Amino acid sequence: MQKLEKHITNEAKIPEPRASRRPSWRSAFEVVAYLALAVFLLEVLFRIAGVGSQEFMYFDQKLGNKHIPGKEVIWRLEGFSAETLNSHGYRDVEHAVAKPAGIKRVAVLGDSHSEGLQVPLNNTYARRLEASLNGSANKTADKTGYEVINFACSGYSTAQEYVQFSEEVAPYKPDVTVILMHWGNTAANIVDSKNRRNAQPRPYFYLDSEGRLLEDNSIAEWCYKQDAQNEGLIETIGFLKRHSRIYGVLCQTDLALSINERLYSKLRSFIKSASISLQGKDYKAEPPGPVYPPQDSIRVTQKIVMALSKKCAENDSKLVIMLLPDVFGVSAKFSKDLTDLSSQHNFGLLDLSDAFKKHPNPNDVFLRVHLSSQGHKFVADTLHAFLQQKNYLQ
Numbered sequence: 001m002q003k004l005e006k007h008i009t010n011e012a013k014i015p016e017p018r019a020s021r022r023p024s025w026r027s028a029f030e031v032v033a034y035l036a037l038a039v040f041l042l043e044v045l046f047r048i049a050g051v052g053s054q055e056f057m058y059f060d061q062k063l064g065n066k067h068i069p070g071k072e073v074i075w076r077l078e079g080f081s082a083e084t085l086n087s088h089g090y091r092d093v094e095h096a097v098a099k100p101a102g103i104k105r106v107a108v109l110g111d112s113h114s115e116g117l118q119v120p121l122n123n124t125y126a127r128r129l130e131a132s133l134n135g136s137a138n139k140t141a142d143k144t145g146y147e148v149i150n151f152a153c154s155g156y157s158t159a160q161e162y163v164q165f166s167e168e169v170a171p172y173k174p175d176v177t178v179i180l181m182h183w184g185n186t187a188a189n190i191v192d193s194k195n196r197r198n199a200q201p202r203p204y205f206y207l208d209s210e211g212r213l214l215e216d217n218s219i220a221e222w223c224y225k226q227d228a229q230n231e232g233l234i235e236t237i238g239f240l241k242r243h244s245r246i247y248g249v250l251c252q253t254d255l256a257l258s259i260n261e262r263l264y265s266k267l268r269s270f271i272k273s274a275s276i277s278l279q280g281k282d283y284k285a286e287p288p289g290p291v292y293p294p295q296d297s298i299r300v301t302q303k304i305v306m307a308l309s310k311k312c313a314e315n316d317s318k319l320v321i322m323l324l325p326d327v328f329g330v331s332a333k334f335s336k337d338l339t340d341l342s343s344q345h346n347f348g349l350l351d352l353s354d355a356f357k358k359h360p361n362p363n364d365v366f367l368r369v370h371l372s373s374q375g376h377k378f379v380a381d382t383l384h385a386f387l388q389q390k391n392y393l394q
Contacts, residue, residue: 064202079118
């Protein structure tokens, strides 16, 4: 009995074979593979859900920012649209740069009101105007065809549109150039010399001591040099903007929280300030640029319009300044000043306020801030009548 117990005890002490140890590289590889799979599935999910595709701008040294060519944009912030920008980055159908024989062209410049992401592409006033112009031509047996090309981009100022005309619009040889403006555009045409660091990177203008209009593109150039020092990071962000829905969702979340959550906004500002402090003295310095006295945004805007009218005339294009309806009555003087300028410098002025007041359902013209589909139709119809009355496309 004692021998049997001793034998059992000895058997119990026999060590079990040790499990083979997994290589650390294999564990790391599996973690990376699982993360890649999770990212891929999340990208697919966001793509199916149609979210994360509202990042569609990239930095441009001359214009400040431009649309990403061929980028799919699904817009939900106000209204709804889901289209792909054309191969030149415009929110429009494709147009050849060379103007076909027998075609009259209208170029549309402006900001988000003309870009019209809040409505489907075919509902924008640019597309509606082209359809109505060609429809009228067919009814009158006019052999002339019409193209309306939309160069508008969210956030563009009159200063940017002036630069854009030479850089992008003039090669299309438009017969008429239409710019939709509103009183708020004027402030973005000048830069506060005491707060250059926080200014948007884009072209600005100022008047020198002799009243000459001069361009100040120093902030965009400074930002371009800063980006050149972080080329790898900038290229990565550009890739994510073009291809990643996850990046788009994160950007939209950041924007929503910055606007609606005060604590988040303060924390974000603190992190930005701390980051600038860590960059060193050179990065914290104000962007260099020309020295000039404080500017009057209205006077500068008027000079830009005058210069743009001259530039259009040099390119055989008739300038038409179209003013957004003044719902709150804050821009009466601005409208009057532009009316006086239009007669002095031979450009067309269409103030939509009068037509807006006569609209049978004025509340249907706007969504919240931007034009509704009915609003775009209202603008297209009013502009069409104005162009016919003035014989600008004859």
